[in-house]
Amino acid sequence: MKTTIRVLTAAAVAAVAFASVASAATLDDVKARGVLSCGVNTGLPGFSQANDQNQWVGLDVDMCRAVAAAVFGDASKVKYVPLTAKERFTALQSGEIDLLARNTTWTMTRDTQLGLNFAGVNYYDGQGFLVNKSLGVKSAMELNGASVCIQAGTTTELNLADYFRQHHMKYSPITFDTSDQTIAGFQSGRCDVLTSDRSQLYALRIKLADPSSAEVLPEVISKEPLGPVVRQGDDQWFNIAKWSLSAMINAEELGVTSANVDEMKSSTNPSVKRLLGVDGDFGKGMGIGNDWAYNIIKQVGNYSESFERNVGMSSPLKIERGLNALWNQGGILYAPPIR
16 A cells, blocks of 8 residues: 555654664664564454454564564564554654564655665555445446545555546545544445455455455556565665565475475575575574574465465465466566575
């Protein structure tokens, strides 16, 4: 999701105010604290949500766990900080959290004006529309005059305005502070259509009393590369976040899973040996142990394992891999090599 100009301005001011925080050695702080402070969504099925046992689960939660596994050798050493869209950047800039893994779109403004660095893409998404089937609407081009539920603090609003202006259509925006409030507004009939990233639409649909009553329209009106974020000014911490994600993607490509990772330590494949710390000092260059990637794969799994259990066909969301398949399997998912 993207941020409105108003929120961006506030976040930019905060970025300057907390510039001293950005220069801190985050790894040292995290080690001294003994736990990673990770900002997540307040509750988005498939990405970050507390389950019935009050355990946080999801694709973004796995990103938090991966970094904790890389740093501590223990994926459980995470303090989850639920954040709204409007709160997330200030929380990172101020040092309240060490890592933001909250379905956040990588945009130029955020990358260049807010004192933030995106550590990669853990989900390629795009904005879409959710409608009640009773409306009989089959295309977004039929939404002229519709009322639209939107979550505040995102540039979903800007995408929406651009799309309707481009197609000479009118609409009435109805904004809410959280995703739960937005889907509640949609279910109560406050609006005709709900717009957000398509992954969120699938996640929010299962919260309806009758999920089969609504459908996601085919149009995708934006590019939304979602990924983990850290503060600028700390290259070591940036590298740890970036390579934790890359390790999960490379592990899938190399066929290394949480189930076979111990056996794969005996592999003769040089790429597998480097990934698992059998050869080389790749962890040392980041200030952590050389078994950093082994710990991620053993405790969290490779990217495919995380995707399937959280948002894929093994999950209630049942989202196909699509663009999020590996580059050599029809998708665009790609990680730089460890060498």
